[in-house]
Amino acid sequence: MTITALKNHLKILDNYRARINSCLDNYLSQNSALSENMRYSVLAGGKRFRPILTYTTASLFNVDLSQADSCACAVELIHIYSLIHDDLPAMDDDDIRHNQPANHKQFGEGQAILAGDGLQALAFGILAKNDAIDPAIRINLLQHLSRAAFKMAEGQSIDLSIVSKNVEIELLYSMHRKKTGALLRCAVLLGATLYPELSGEDEMVLNSFSEDIGLAYQVQDDVLDVSTSDAVLGKKQNSDAEKCKPTFPSILGMDESTRVYQSLYERASESIAQLSVDATPLRELTGKLLSRTF
């Protein structure tokens, strides 16, 4: 990529990030204590990779971004609710998230559980209420979202059940596909589903692309958990090992794990050449994911 192209790409990502932050702010009311609690976690920052994936995919098909806002928000809200619940003492027991006290440290465990519950309901509500999207398409979007949210809970359940256990690498693949992959895949598919004339071929290509990057993302997370400092991660480093969680590095080692996610990103990047539209923005984003340090 030339310097100009890179600058241009970064500017687009900044725009997407500003856009999603503003939409999330609008969607979250300030009418109740629970809403204030939700705002604390939702507006704390974060990489916003999922909404960026949705916007980028939608842009490939010239979908108006105002149509993609509710999809991008819905996916991000599901992600944030999962972080709030994951951080609870009964789950991963993490005290810091996005460089601030985790939700339950700030509001107590009960309110944190409810904030997550409310965010999940809100995610479905935002999508269901977006009258700018044709009802039949909205139904498709809601199906994708519910499937991903369900799989995510299943993945987290497996994650919780294998602490301190020796597991086969295949179980780890399957767990990661559900826990992290399903929602990332959903982020891509929502952006594409907004295009009413999406062809079956393009859908298939995006399907395998998003499966690859979804899995790559979590393997990379495992690696970054070992190699990146607390300050950069915005949470505690090496927390997987401390919790005796089987991870890709603990089973395959750091080098092999790095090779695994790099080749998944690579395959994903190559696969989208088959799309009927110019896939450059999505390929650039994949490159950005590959080079992330947190």
Next chain:
Amino acid sequence: MTITALKNHLKILDNYRARINSCLDNYLSQNSALSENMRYSVLAGGKRFRPILTYTTASLFNVDLSQADSCACAVELIHIYSLIHDDLPAMDDDDIRHNQPANHKQFGEGQAILAGDGLQALAFGILAKNDAIDPAIRINLLQHLSRAAFKMAEGQSIDLSIVSKNVEIELLYSMHRKKTGALLRCAVLLGATLYPELSGEDEMVLNSFSEDIGLAYQVQDDVLDVSTSDAVLGKKQNSDAEKCKPTFPSILGMDESTRVYQSLYERASESIAQLSVDATPLRELTGKLLSRTF
């Protein structure tokens, strides 16, 4: 009601109950540990009043019950997920539910949180996927469901925040409307929304009917918590008082609280005379709610 009419009514309720139990069983897969956990709570019984409300309302408008199945299940799954989360130590800390150990006593807190999370996602998914319902109507149903699920979390958040506090009765009304009323109201409205020619007048009547019974139901719950034994309740008696929760009986006393819910049921029962269809089944059900002992 004559003996024959009463017997007939009870038979219809039994049929609805059998129908919902069978549908829930079908919708819940047995493919994962988390699904098994969900089945434990969902299939443990329960009164199934919410699905019965949905079926009864749908039947007033001659909606085929097979159309109402997904609505009835969705509402019940949201209800069950809320019970699982409410029972957690960080919330109401109840060990027994439906005469069996609460979900977190059986599976641990982390898995119980995830079972609730998964059930909420499943509820939206079941509705979104029901191709027998026109997409535009399905969108309406999903809007009702998300609004109710969100309010329910808000109501529970208020409930949690007022423990050991002196509160005005108005806050209690507002809390109950959200915590319990919203989902009961949703159960009625889903049944009615399935009827494509539902008039604005009928919708308004059902709206106030369901608001009344939703509030009545929770005030009655507060009263029954004091007056009914553990075995009949299927959970611990007098648990509100032990938890220092402000309730209708603690503020208004038992007699006045009983009068409140009785008159709400009465007003509800009278209001549906204005419906354009014969409201007898719904009136009989309201009578059944009024006379419930658990």
